[in-house]
Amino acid sequence: MLTTQRKSLILDILRRDGQVVAKRVAEDFSLSEDTIRRDLREMAAEGLLKRVHGGALPVSPDLPDFSARRAVTSDAKQRLGALAAGMVKAGQLIFLDGGTTTAEIARRLPRDIAFIVATHSPTIAAELEHHPTAEVILTGGRLYKHSMVATGAAAMSAISQLRPDIFFLGVTAAHPVHGLSTGDFEEAAIKRHIARCAVETYVLLTEEKLDLASPCPVLGIGEVSGLIVPEGIAEARLSPYRVLNGAILVA
Incomplete structure (x- = not known):
């Protein structure tokens, strides 16, 4: 599975479930947990999600005055x-x-x-x-x-x-x-x-x-x-x- 495909599926999971659990996603994708964590770090750096211990949550929107x-x-x-x-x-x-x-x-x-x-x-x-x-x-x-x-x-x-x-x-x-x-x-x-x-x-x-x-x-x-x-x-x-x-x- 390509990296872009994984990231797209991770976003789908986030929208559907409201959270991403790295261990569960790794098992579903038959990949290492380190691979999923790396994807999550990169997606967080791109502003696509918020990294938390064990996975990710949706991004909190900015609050301009x-x-x-x-x-x-x-x-x-x-x-x-x-x-x-x-x-x-x-x-x-x-x-x-x-x-x-x-x-x-x-x-x-x-x-x-x-x-x-x-x-x-x-x-x-x-x-x-x-x-x-x-x-x-x-x-x-x-x-x-x-x-x-x-x-x-x-x-x-x-x-x-x-x-x-x-x-x-x-x-x-x-x-x-x-x-x-x-x-x-x-x-x-x-x-x-x-x-x-x-x-x-x-x-x-x-x-x-x-x-x-x-x-x-x-x-x-x-x-x-x-x-x-x-x-x-x-x-x-x-x-x-x-x-x-x-x-x-x-x-």
Whole structure:
């Protein structure tokens, strides 16, 4: 078996199982464990996976600061935002997570019906400054500047008073085994809390977030009402997610 073939199969295992155990892969491929470890070291150097004792895990995505993320927009994010905004109905209370993708929802919310938008992100609230029909509730708390969202006990308490019809959740990574995750423990706790308070939770995922795992779990793939993803993602890549959650909306 060629080295490139082995590495491709190792990546397939990583996507499927969420981890690679060097000893098991060596047995399956009828190769020495040293050969597989060398492959894993090379793949880690290429940024394809994260080496751990005995094998490998998915790469944790980098976390650029909010200003850097806000400067980057994409057609995919705009389509995700438009689809999500189209789900909003008159009289609903929706909760918008922080982040650049949910900002695209705020920019595309309907302007001919009245509804309420709750958020723990001052930047999301500012997007709605001139919206003609949206009432805005901004919850307070300790500001996590990286994502520009409120966290901590005060945020938890304020959010507990709300029962959103829909929560549009943002995460940094999604994986069939490791679920939905983000890079900060306190932020992950707030996201889980909002989801528990909401009737429905939909997560918006650009393609580069799929098959990765960040350090702090939020929810399992099957624990949200649905996933909103951009068109053009291969069905083979989406199929492990469909097994866990049949409600995948394509924008």
